[in-house]
Amino acid sequence: MDSSTDTWQLYGETFNSRLLIGTAQYPSPQTMLNAIKTSGAEIVTLGVRRQSPGEAGGESVWKLIRELNLSILPNTAGCHSVREVVTLAQMARELFATDWIKLELIGDDYNLQPDPIETVVAAKELIARGFKVFPYCTDDLVVCQRLLDAGCEVLMPWGSPIGTGRGLMNPYALQTIRDRLPGVPLIVDAGIGRPSHAAAAMELGFDGVLLNTAVAGAADPVLMAAGFRDAVAAGRAGWRAGGISARQTATASTPTIGMPFWQQADN
Amino acid sequence: MDSSTDTWQLYGETFNSRLLIGTAQYPSPQTMLNAIKTSGAEIVTLGVRRQSPGEAGGESVWKLIRELNLSILPNTAGCHSVREVVTLAQMARELFATDWIKLELIGDDYNLQPDPIETVVAAKELIARGFKVFPYCTDDLVVCQRLLDAGCEVLMPWGSPIGTGRGLMNPYALQTIRDRLPGVPLIVDAGIGRPSHAAAAMELGFDGVLLNTAVAGAADPVLMAAGFRDAVAAGRAGWRAGGISARQTATASTPTIGMPFWQQADN
């Protein structure tokens, strides 16, 4: 079993890396580039924001990223309505020349959670307009099913709220989604704080992990990118290799027969 | 920060790999060899058992391992008393030509836990006889301190009982040991079930992980060895890179200023 052949597909495209990485919050553009390269990610997320007249805007970041020759996944971060999402997605499509879109439709400004109801509506609208939708959603199985019904070919349930770094708040819910939706590419998006969280997500059978703050906000983002690269590989191997189940009682690893010093009672 | 320079010392010897691996329970000797090689481990554990007259015994395993040219850490698995430990350790020293010994003195046959009291006594005895002791111990800070007082230069607290695969039962206790004993090489030994467990141990600041069942008992031990190799690297990077702290509330990763569609009230 060669890991180089352990590829996966997203909307018909094939990828080797299972780590998707964001481009925000790095201490410098150079650190961002180094972190992305080190991460091995083949897909990066970007955003769209107002540019003042005469300004160069985020063009510089986009220029840097473009040179990496990676797949771009623009997001609709900050949108609170279907209308905003649809307009922003179209703007992103033109800017980045891709019909991929990370659908992010916030339902509450406190936990920044995706709106479970409007996200489904927005997914339908976007798909009707030809988008390939990567929906950021909660860990609700029924919402996931509705998104599939709407035509999404990948799902991105959260681990925990964006930027909290709390990891997998509800592994049972994520496991349920995995079990009930076999064959659907599943990516844990948001809430990942440490490499072990990413590994745990992959061990549940998820297909990928998308994160940003955990790398960009580390003291050493490049080293942390290496950590997450390895963690995703580790968790993936853990899942593919068919791990042992947790047991209630201890069992020796070293053989117990042939232990010296033991004498039969009647000797 | 080059990972090739992130070495550590055990009793004066320098190692690159932070994964120590056991040699028991593999489906075949060849699988064992492949798993060990893939794991990148530089230290492997071996045991000692009675050999019947005229038998080749475990010589074959030992022969195979010897060719890998790794550091050998013989164990005293199955011992229930200081006397047994001391005799078995001496036998192991002669057999494996090393003064390293994994001190394992079982205090209860149900959870196979190290005896917190007798392990300290045995450590003193062994050190008096010139051994370099790697004590398998519980996650009790005071026992750890006594083992250091006895002359141990490394500690190996359990994650959970041997073979249970439950991971880190008590991360708080392990964190306390790490915080209170800075500079002491700490290895989580026993109970690791999945790569994410190993990563989590390293993220606590532990220096290494020792495991056996989780790899040997996997459906594909070689792939699982790769998983643990990467998990240990991932957790180590996570610790060195200075990760973010978990937060109670969400924070956007994509910039929030410049969000389109927003209009000032008075415009």
Added chain:
Amino acid sequence: MDSSTDTWQLYGETFNSRLLIGTAQYPSPQTMLNAIKTSGAEIVTLGVRRQSPGEAGGESVWKLIRELNLSILPNTAGCHSVREVVTLAQMARELFATDWIKLELIGDDYNLQPDPIETVVAAKELIARGFKVFPYCTDDLVVCQRLLDAGCEVLMPWGSPIGTGRGLMNPYALQTIRDRLPGVPLIVDAGIGRPSHAAAAMELGFDGVLLNTAVAGAADPVLMAAGFRDAVAAGRAGWRAGGISARQTATASTPTIGMPFWQQADN
């Protein structure tokens, strides 16, 4: 602070007990009655099912319950569509002579979770028809907000899937709902397995707990009913009494000054 005055309101009615209890799955009707009485519950849930011609049906259970003179909360268990819910609710209203309804609209037959989207639609329909809706919902804050917008005056998010007894799967999500929706009566419904789960729900600031299987399925349902009665009271007191926060480090409870045997260095 007298616990007899710690009442709460549901749709304008005042209650003392904060434990709501189901009537299904008891080993006998007498055990059910004893358990309900022991629980101190003032609200019990009932269902509606087909009755064959000439049969007495569940009339017997209903008769027994009626004599307890408690508030009845009929459910729409088993419904998979808004239409089913609306019809069943109307049937229940006539049968039980109450406009209270526990809205249960299942979205998935595996985890029996409430449908986050259709439940909101159903709530609107029911409220338009004059019902007082107690929606069984997931722990999704936005769904909860939509249910309030629809006119619900109480919310009943799940702890974990019905009958699993797993307790609070996602305390963070429940805490978020509590924090974001102050003043709204919140009841944890489903998934409670042990008294400590019920206490934990109340300690989060929830106003009540609704359960069935945990009592009815116990070896001794009457004793378990007492256990949950006490657990809800305990958790409520714990919340009202303003508990201590968990701390990272130990602090002595017994005074540390005046410890005997201690001598100043220079004495």
Added chain:
Amino acid sequence: MDSSTDTWQLYGETFNSRLLIGTAQYPSPQTMLNAIKTSGAEIVTLGVRRQSPGEAGGESVWKLIRELNLSILPNTAGCHSVREVVTLAQMARELFATDWIKLELIGDDYNLQPDPIETVVAAKELIARGFKVFPYCTDDLVVCQRLLDAGCEVLMPWGSPIGTGRGLMNPYALQTIRDRLPGVPLIVDAGIGRPSHAAAAMELGFDGVLLNTAVAGAADPVLMAAGFRDAVAAGRAGWRAGGISARQTATASTPTIGMPFWQQADN
């Protein structure tokens, strides 16, 4: 099953209440008295400290407690050696006219954990001098066994470090102790923060709970005492009543047969 008959024995004495409570850190003596009375505790802990010449010392507290006519369990809080414990215990025996002693021998000043090795030595010394020893110990099964070997008739493993309020850090370890030492009175001592923690300890099959900070440090200690009283009763009932086991998959509580609206395919 009448809860008034659910008594337990400690060194031959019979008790109804399973909550033991400390007397330190209350905002006032009157609050302390009210909290103790409300808690229903029949056993309270007290300490011993230096009294300056001419001072009334803690006599006042002791006087108040004495009038409650409860069993007194003096502690050796703050002791760091066997010698200190033995002397302090003798002083306490004379002061409180009881041969009960809560053996507390601190092994580390950071986590205030009991010394697993010296506590066993001290227990032997005290028992040889006629004491009835209540050892505060870690959750280490082997240490517990050694304390029983030494003659202790009750064990008091910690939940988590004193004053942290973290609850049961390692339920697996506590469960192991319960399972391996049937018939031995087991009390969780230290670390309890909320009523649900106390209930959870009892649900493991523990016989009692000893706490102080969680009540004394609450905003309303008297109400919190009521909460813990109920929580201990709740957890005890939960254990005696034979609770359901947690399940992986959902099961309806309301009957599934007879669901209306369902039509056979061929109708």
Added chain:
Amino acid sequence: MTNEIEIFVNGKRYTVSGSVVLLDVLRRLEYKETQIAVAVNEEFVSRSQYQQWALADADRLDIVSAVEGG
């Protein structure tokens, strides 16, 4: 209102001859009106309507009563 029609009661087929008034049908099936609630073709029919409600061929009746529930 006296044609012979076929109806479904709780998923089972019945032939009704004589009065097709809902109240009459319920009585012939030995239901006690105070203990049941009725839907026809998945729409609720209240007790007050039983006397005027004429069933039609192929109508699907759900007749329910109280049961235990969670």
Added chain:
Amino acid sequence: MTNEIEIFVNGKRYTVSGSVVLLDVLRRLEYKETQIAVAVNEEFVSRSQYQQWALADADRLDIVSAVEGG
């Protein structure tokens, strides 16, 4: 198409005199068409439309470019 109108660009008020063709306005504001995307009154307007699109008084323009994102 040469009336003086008032428009909002990214929430700020601008007075436009002369051509109200979107492309002209963008150029006068020194935007590079290849680096931006535009919505008028929250509806997307594609690059191919810039040349024919006449702005009206009180139009709200959102002009965005690529930024870092998570």
Added chain:
Amino acid sequence: MTNEIEIFVNGKRYTVSGSVVLLDVLRRLEYKETQIAVAVNEEFVSRSQYQQWALADADRLDIVSAVEGG
């Protein structure tokens, strides 16, 4: 038994002149015997011994009473 000696009571230095009998010393320090317990040089001394117990120079006394405890 009337030498002047120096002792430590709860860590503080005292000079004792006159009787060095423990009971006398305790009374001079205004302790009530029924409310305290005593250790000398970290060894327990019971109440029944107070009257016969002669203190020696440099003895360290711990005199304790009941306090609240957890």
Added chain:
Amino acid sequence: MTNEIEIFVNGKRYTVSGSVVLLDVLRRLEYKETQIAVAVNEEFVSRSQYQQWALADADRLDIVSAVEGG
């Protein structure tokens, strides 16, 4: 050193006649000295001692070799 004695090897009884020197006994049992380690009555006996070590009646020998371990 040629008495007939009874010893236990790894828990099994053996009768040794002829030389009771440990080295001779090991060779008769077909052990390879470089692959084993030996304890007599639970005390370690090093290889260098095999040639001088005389076994006694009822001695318990443990003869071990390397095995896999965790």
